[in-house]
Amino acid sequence: MKSVLKDAVTAPSPGDGMRAAELRAAFDRAFAEPVRVDQDDTRVAVLALRAGADACVVRLSEVRGLQARPTITPLPTPVSDLLGLAWVRGALVPVYSLAALQGQPVPREMPAWMILVEGEDPVGLGFEELLAYVKLDRSEIAVPPVTKDGVAGAPDVSPAARVGDALRPLIDVPTLVAGLRRRAFAARAQKQE
DSSP states (O other): OHHHHHHHHHSOOHHHHHHHHHHHHHHHHHHHSOOOOOTTOOEEEEEEEEETTEEEEEEGGGOSEEEESOOOBOOOOSOTTEEEEEEETTEEEEEEEHHHHTTSOOOSSOOSEEEEEOSSSOEEEEESEEEEEEEEEGGGEEOOOBOTTSOBSOTTOOOEEEETTEEEEEEOHHHHHHHHHHHHHHHHHHHHO
């Protein structure tokens, strides 16, 4: 009796595998489609995800890869949002907690997912749950207005996207990663002094 009960509790439901397969297929299709350069395209592909306790979205165009259950080796570091290093595509990549970068406490568990952001040096952003792949109309995305000098006119207004009935923060991945690189550069410069 105990083994039957244990199997019933730990066995995933049939819907879990189908949901993961649907998300994986939709994500793969997005990368298989030719890149559109049509300026009139009104759709924006986003990944809806949960980082810590908060649901948010990232533009798919700002993501270079998605990895489930990444193997992250923790590092002794004073940088609280740095989770450790992961081996990705033949390189060691620093992985940061997306939740911590958004001002939440660092989750106790290693993230279940990681998005890869490539650039000069690739960076991984770990998060807890992939919620959906969605194509939104541009009208469903609200970005703060920018003044003539390129500065956001409303600093207390954050970009957001409407996914279904929910308004979710839109993470500006390039700006987030640029901030990480500035912090790393400043830390190196301070260390050399």
